[in-house]
Amino acid sequence: MTTTTARHRGDLRRTGGGPVRVLVVDDESSLTELLSMALRYEGWEVRSAGDGAGAVRAARAFRPDAVVLDVMLPDIDGLTVLGRLRRELPDVPVLFLTARDAVEDRIAGLTAGGDDYVTKPFSLEEVVARLRGLIRRSGTAAAARDESLLVVGDLTLDEDSHEVTRGGTSIHLTATEFELLRYLMRNPRRVLSKAQILDRVWSYDFGGQANVVELYISYLRRKIDAGRSPMIHTRRGAGYLIKPGE
Structure with missing residues (x-):
């Protein structure tokens, strides 16, 4: 794909x-x-x-x-x-x-x-x-044309309307979930570390509370990947990435 x-x-x-x-x-x-x-x-x-x-x-x-x-x-x-x-x-x-x-x-x-x-x-x-x-x-x-759209595989995020769909099905996200997904989709197939995600999505260092990233990744997986080919992947010791489902 x-x-x-x-x-x-x-x-x-x-x-x-x-x-x-x-x-x-x-x-x-x-x-x-x-x-x-x-x-x-x-x-x-x-x-x-x-x-x-x-x-x-x-x-x-x-x-x-x-x-x-x-x-x-x-x-x-x-x-x-x-x-x-x-x-x-x-x-x-x-x-x-x-x-x-x-x-x-x-x-x-x-x-x-x-x-x-x-x-x-x-x-x-x-x-x-x-x-x-x-x-x-x-x-x-x-x-650029279609500049408000981020598209990875069958997942689409509209930055203007804040609408997210996968395979044509609408997905409701909280504001923080939306920002996390947007950051992942702006960097498809690229491994993003917890530190990078914290800095970009939360705008400051959580210190020992970096598990907030794991928590929100799990929220996204339930909404984006549930019952579908997974798009959000973990690279142990490195971070997370998004790529089209197989």
Whole structure:
């Protein structure tokens, strides 16, 4: 059985049909990793660089549709990097990250050719939302068709109406069950750890109460898999995944 997956509402595709490409530039590896994970979660293709020289090389090879660029880098500052990027990619939208909130710093970034900025600390949702807006306005990507639907095998989830069906039969889910299923369906055939699920669905660390994931997985199985070929699977010691029933 084949799997068809439509990304969630707000997803963008390159005008040529491929995934949006974003280059993330920051010398804090933990922050870069976190941002990259959030952007991949949107269905986008991501490359990263930890310094200015690496950013220019990556942009030349990757040809991104947008760049997330830290102002303070270990070799050359973000404003200088922006100038070099503009020679390679004159129209690519750039979102600055800055730890400094002074008005003159913001003006400097925008005057240098940056399209927008966020100040550290920031929320991942804000960065994603700002990037969506920049990419749309740049005209390099367009909204995907059927963008509110997630489909895995005969299971369908509509993110706009919150309707869930399997084999044409409607399934009622609580708000938390819906969010858990949505996360699984956005990542078909991918094993998701308890920590990932806790962070994404519950938005904070339950510490020793990670068994809440097991509990809600069992709730979903009763509703999604009862009397049917199972779609939700456990990988012991690793996590959970969803894939079409056999």
